[in-house]
Amino acid sequence: MRIPDCLERPVISNIVAGLITAVLLGIAGLLWGNRKYLAVLPALSPGARRVRVSMAALLRVKDEDCYVLFSHPYRPGVYGPPGGVVKYAEGARRTLDSVGFVEQRSAARQAAMRHDLRGFLPLRSVISFLRWYASGRDRESAVDCVRRELREELAEVGHPELVPLAGALTLTLVRGVFERPPKYGRAERVVRRFDVYDVIPDDPDAVELVNRLVALGRDPAEQQVIAVSSADIELGRHGPFLVAPQSAFLLGTRRFNADLPPLR
Template identity: 45%
Template sequence: MIVKPPPVFLPSRRDRVRISFSVLLRLADDDRFVLFDAPKRPGAFGPPGGVIKFFPPAARILDALGFQPERTGSPHHKLRADLRGTLPAGAVRRFRTWFASGAYREAADECLRRELREELAEVGVHGLGRTVSELEFALVRTVREGPRPVPGKNYRQLRGFEVRELAMTNSAARRLSRALAEAGEDEAYPGVLLADFDDIAHGRSNRALIAPQSAFLVGPSRLAPDLPPLR
């Protein structure tokens, strides 16, 4: 009896690929990491940071590639110009080339500074927004996932995560690190959590869920599937 191998999936140019490119901040307090409450996934905590945004001159480039921005989840004004959406499969290689050039999009440090200003206010840690512009960051690792099928979805997904850590080169960095470590210990700041590797691997710290991208703080592989966002 001859057993035929399973058919190989060869995507057509009409197939769409979901893309999402983000920057994450690794901020450690001894063996624990600072995580923030994630508005799109209430009750779940993940690293500070977020999706990279593109600048107006890139809109024409992305339109030519067939990019369709994602408009679900958070209020639309917060998603404007996010590098999160879908592309025709045949445009993925050209998108990678454009993204690697860095043209007309946020650099990783720009993205982190913008996100920190927003997220510090969201988690109730005030008084540090003005110092964010003084922060510097160092690359920890870059993770690329896909394009790969997504269980239960009719698309494949390509994602990029750039993990950076705070460079302790000035008083602003030391002040931010100290304030967030203290907030993670203080019940008055429920939006800030300190989680160690065991918590991240387990996916929960007491009642709090831990978003699976938190695993990139300690290594290049995720340890659990995604949590569904609000729609």
């Protein structure tokens, strides 16, 4: 039996509206299920063949508007907060292979960058990689990363006497930031995670470490550890020294300056 013309149009309209509603609900469900990663979606443009990822943790050592930065061992004149890239465990190799992760290492730092969660992924694998990272499986925690990096960097800046004070620091998370800097070249996007921690002054060693680092930063004769203000971080410079752009995350979730040229 033929549907009368007066009824056919409303029926078709209802079908179309139902399909549109179903699509919108599907998109909403997808976004809700991946809501933790909405910040990275602009980096996942269809034109990108691969995405560079880096998972890092930083330590904020401060006294009022005074932030302690360490000299970079491979970038003379550049200073940034203690911390570095989280490392994966041997057990993660199968998972990382399954998502197509390829490590990024500079020729001069092959040993130091071993097992770093810094490298390249196919566009389709980024969310899967981030979900694995969020699970905490087969990798060091961000807290352990900060402790390890701090011990290493204290020796690098010429103050190994402070390493024993950093052995069992209690840390508290200040913020986690997914950063989306501009794409590199024509076909590469970047997704970086920074977790920023403060020291909890719950024992004498922690208090002494913070106090001594602040004192070193304020010592004009000290060249490896400096103390900068929030204005210096925004400017990207403290006197003759450059302030590394990731230092901005000691203050908030927004960077102020462009990346320094990458090392090779």
